[in-house]
Amino acid sequence: MARTETKVPKNGTSVRRRAPRPGPVRMHVFDALKHLLRVRGATYRDLARMLRMSESGVKKMFAAEDCSLARLEEIAQVVGFTLAELFDVAARPPIEHVELSDEQQSALLDSPVLLAVFWKLTVELWSTKRIATELRLDAPTVRRAIAELDRLDLIVLEQPGDRIRLRHGDLVRWTRGPLLDHLHALWGRDVLDRARAGGTFRLHQIRLREESHSEFVAELSSFLDDWIRRAKAEALTSLESDTPPYGLLVALGEGSFVRAPVRSR
DSSP, rough: OOOOOOOOOOOOOEEOOSSOOOHHHHHHHHHHHHHHHHHHHHHHHHHHHTTTTTTHHHHHHHTTTOOOOHHHHHHHHHHHOHHHHHHHTTTOOOOOEOOOHHHHHHHHHOOOHHHHHHHHHOOOOOOOOHHHHHHOOHHHHHHHHHHHHHHHTEEEEETTEEEEEEESOOSSSEOOHHHHHHHHHHHHHHHHHHHHHSSOOOOOOOOOOOHHHHHHHHHHHHHHHHHHHHHHHHHHHGGGGSSSOOOOOOOSSSSSSSOOOOOOO
């Protein structure tokens, strides 16, 4: 199927996230409610009956992601939560797992410029003007990279208006593949070098039963996810100068540090 010609945005265009979202107070409340309804096996029809609303009215309310505080409290009670508990759940949105295709990974691996533009655009949410200035790229190079990212379906160039829409939300974890292996090797060593030079660096060998190992991994993953969410919230509510970037590397691998063979002098 032929692809229509893409109009590449001018250098300096703004970046828009995947879709317009409500204000930060209720940003993830309805996502949390949908999840809780699924867990309880309840449908919109069930919820409508409990709230004495029409099913279409409930669907419109969830589509708009907007309702009164009193109505929200009623819904929370239906799913067995207090309003405070619901807001607490909503404050911990899920981290999205994104699987990049072989073509997408190969393209990003083959072009350091394309990977840099993609990362700054989608992870750090830089404008194209800032990308060009701080990465010292000329305008045609940035435009070509944006067009290629659109061709690869890694971003969307919306028409009309030259706006860039991201395909994923703020909290993303890429699945394993050659690209992630490359970044782990390259950026992981960079983080280690900087940590040894003056950051936080700890190295331990521990022994654990299998059940303790599983528990440790689960708790560590939950702990890191919570801090990633907190860091994202701080970045959105603080000046950039107050939230400098940090590299974070966590690794746990089975086996002793010292393994045979050991050569004697």
